[in-house]
Amino acid sequence: MKAHDGIYLDxxxxxxxxxxxxxxxxxxxxxxxARVPAAGAEDVDAAVRAARAALPGWAPTAPAERxxxxxxxxxxxxxxxxxxAGTVTAELGAPLAFSQAVHAAVPxxxxxxxADLAARHxxxxxxxxxxxxxxPVGVVAAITPWNYPLHQVVAKVAPALAAGCTVVLKxxxxxxxxxxxxxxxxxxxxxxxxxxxxxxxxxxxxxxALAEHPGVDLVSFTGSTAVxxxxxxxxxxxxxxxxxxxxxKSANVILRSADLxxxxxxxxxxxxxxxxxxxxxxTRMLVHRDQxxxxxxxxxxxxxxxxxxxxxxxxxxxxxxxxxxxxxxVAEGARLVAGGAEPPRERGYFVSPTVFADVTPEMTIAxxxxxxxxxxxxxxxxxxDALRIANGTVYGLAGAVWAGDxxxxxxxxxxxxxxxxxxxxxxxxxxxxxGGYKQSGVGRExxxxxxxxxxxxxxxxx
Numbered sequence: 001m002k003a004h005d006g007i008y009l010d011x012x013x014x015x016x017x018x019x020x021x022x023x024x025x026x027x028x029x030x031x032x033x034a035r036v037p038a039a040g041a042e043d044v045d046a047a048v049r050a051a052r053a054a055l056p057g058w059a060p061t062a063p064a065e066r067x068x069x070x071x072x073x074x075x076x077x078x079x080x081x082x083x084x085a086g087t088v089t090a091e092l093g094a095p096l097a098f099s100q101a102v103h104a105a106v107p108x109x110x111x112x113x114x115a116d117l118a119a120r121h122x123x124x125x126x127x128x129x130x131x132x133x134x135x136p137v138g139v140v141a142a143i144t145p146w147n148y149p150l151h152q153v154v155a156k157v158a159p160a161l162a163a164g165c166t167v168v169l170k171x172x173x174x175x176x177x178x179x180x181x182x183x184x185x186x187x188x189x190x191x192x193x194x195x196x197x198x199x200x201x202x203x204x205x206x207x208x209a210l211a212e213h214p215g216v217d218l219v220s221f222t223g224s225t226a227v228x229x230x231x232x233x234x235x236x237x238x239x240x241x242x243x244x245x246x247x248x249k250s251a252n253v254i255l256r257s258a259d260l261x262x263x264x265x266x267x268x269x270x271x272x273x274x275x276x277x278x279x280x281x282x283t284r285m286l287v288h289r290d291q292x293x294x295x296x297x298x299x300x301x302x303x304x305x306x307x308x309x310x311x312x313x314x315x316x317x318x319x320x321x322x323x324x325x326x327x328x329x330v331a332e333g334a335r336l337v338a339g340g341a342e343p344p345r346e347r348g349y350f351v352s353p354t355v356f357a358d359v360t361p362e363m364t365i366a367x368x369x370x371x372x373x374x375x376x377x378x379x380x381x382x383x384x385d386a387l388r389i390a391n392g393t394v395y396g397l398a399g400a401v402w403a404g405d406x407x408x409x410x411x412x413x414x415x416x417x418x419x420x421x422x423x424x425x426x427x428x429x430x431x432x433x434x435g436g437y438k439q440s441g442v443g444r445e446x447x448x449x450x451x452x453x454x455x456x457x458x459x460x461x462x
Contacts, residue, residue: 001090001177003034007043007200008183010050011193017042022173022200027093027312027349034091036176039201041209044168047197048215051139051166054194059136059164063118066162069191070115073158076185077108084150084181091175092149093311093349094274102274103178107154110430110446117451118162129462134455136164137241138217141210143203143231144179145223146172146314147277147371153182155434155445156220157196163454168197168216170207172223174314176200203227217241218454222279225369225394225439232442243443243453245279245435247369248397251390252282253412255383256291257404258424264295266425267400268302268375272353275310276322276373280398280420280434284359284366285377286386292379296337296357299377303338303353310373312349319349322372329356329365334376361389369395383412391417396437400425419444 003024006013018040023032037043077084084107085099094103123134142156153169160167171179183198199206211219211231221231222245235242252270254263270282287295313319326341339354351372359366359376366376380386390399396418403409406423413421419436433449435441443453 001033001087003036003177004180005035005037007037007039007047008180008187008196008198009047010054010197011187016040017046022176022202024091024174024177025315026090027314029347030349034177036180036200038173039199039206041205043199043201044170044206044209044213047168047199048139048210048213050194050197051168052215054192055139055166058166058192058195061164063121063123066164067115067119069189070111070118070158070162072189073185073191074108074111074115076188077111077182080181080185081105081108084178087178087181088149088175091177092146092314095309095311098274098311103148103150106428106430107150110151110154111158113430113447114158114162114451117448121162121448121451127459130459131462133458133460135458137454137456138165139215140165140167140454141213141216141219142167142169143207143210143219143221143223144169144171146174147274147279149175150178150182152222153179155450156222157182159445159451160220160454161191161195162451165218165454166195168199168210170199170201170210173200173202211235214238218243220453221245228441243445244441245443245445246439246441247395248279248281248436248440249284249367249369249393249395250280250282250398250400250418251284251286251416252400253286253386253390253402254288254291254295255386255401255403255408255412256288257408258402259404260291260295261298262425263402264298265302268299268355270400271375272303272306272310272373275313275351277314277318277371279369282398282400283370283375284389285375286380286389287377289379289381292377296355296377299355299375300337303355303375306353306373308344310353313351313372314349316349318371319343319351322351322370322374325365325368325370325372326351326354326374329359329363329374329376332363332365334359334363334365339373361392367393387412387415394439397435397440398422
């Protein structure tokens with residue numbers, strides 16, 4: 001697997017000043033597959049300076065021209081779709097079919113959506129005797145996670161470019177190779193030098209330097225709530241704009257009138273997808289007490305079908321973390337009905353698809369984000385009890401409601417403290433705003449709402 005031994009700075013690949021490197025490990029066999037630069041504070045500073053210098057030329061570019069560059073970026077990504085899928089499979093461990101269908105296809109679609117939005121968004125509007133201009137925020141620091149390594153990059157960089165911002169991207173250290181492919185695509189798309197810059201590096205070093213840099217106008221971060229809190233504090237002290245997409249502990253509420261078998265099977269699939277490494281995964285399944293035993297049996301059967309069909313977790317630390325949560329679930333009295341803490345293979349960072357029954361709302365596994373293939377099934381007494389349990393965490397990112405009548409599901413969903421709810425298995429929509437209530441974040445990604453994060457307003461009165 002070819003990896004660049006430099007950072008992408010001001011339109012070219014250049015050696016990192018730090019001289020340090022990061023080993024990229026295949027989580028299936030634990031072998032080093034590549035090495036990339038571990039950029040330091042000097043490298044970050046150079047990248048921010050390049051983005052700053054490019055801003056006066058890019059910000060006033062006509063929206064149609066920005067749309068053309070984004071269309072070219074979408075095409076450059078599409079031309080690399082097989083390479084993208086293979087790269088994500090190698091560095092994240094996702095099964096190839098999933099990498100093709102999700103890790104490659106979704107970001108290509110999102111890039112296309114921002115090409116369309118850039119062309120038709122109203123960057124100025126009349127309000128009474130004023131003209132309001134929607135202008136780029138400036139230099140964007142995009143700090144992205146490893147779980148959807150290209151999607152998260154595109155969900156930040158595409159709207160930033162559409163808005164007229166310039167960008168410095170710091171991808172997760174576990175999955176830097178697909179970010180390098182993205183930089184190649186940006187280059188091929190004819191995006192001017194300095195408008196997009198890539199620094200690979202460690203979060204506490206390069207990520208911290210980027211979040212603190214006085215030349216950055218907005219920090220867009222996706223990752224853990226703990227790191228997000230730190231970034232928000234740093235940005236707040238500098239009166240700097242932040243967009244944060246953080247953790248989740250989403251509830252999958254199955255009302256009594258629902259098709260129980262379908263709701264449980266789709267719910268299990270949702271949690272096992274990407275080996276549970278999804279911030280919006282429906283990790284708490286809420287079932288009425290009269291249907292509880294049947295639901296647990298359905299979930300056990302469904303989980304057993306996954307077996308070797310899910311990939312490993314991203315690294316040894318994540319595997320140990322998830323195993324620790326499973327052990328804690330058992331220790332706190334939850335009943336293990338599928339899977340368990342024992343690794344299913346001697347090699348690779350695998351965790352078995354795991355289902356817990358008899359989980360109560362206050363248990364650790366019902367409150368904290370595990371980020372692995374672990375489902376908790378909780379019982380509720382009535383709808384008010386279900387709502388109390390669903391809303392009873394510090395998070396509010398996503399969720400699901402199932403009911404025989406769509407209006408019944410919608411009525412329940414409207415009362416949930418969460419940013420996105422799927423009704424009876426509703427499909428992912430790349431144009432709909434994605435983001436959370438409470439400690440799940442600040443701001444929104446995707447679609448017009450995602451574009452708005454990278455714009456600021458100026459009003460002229462006449």
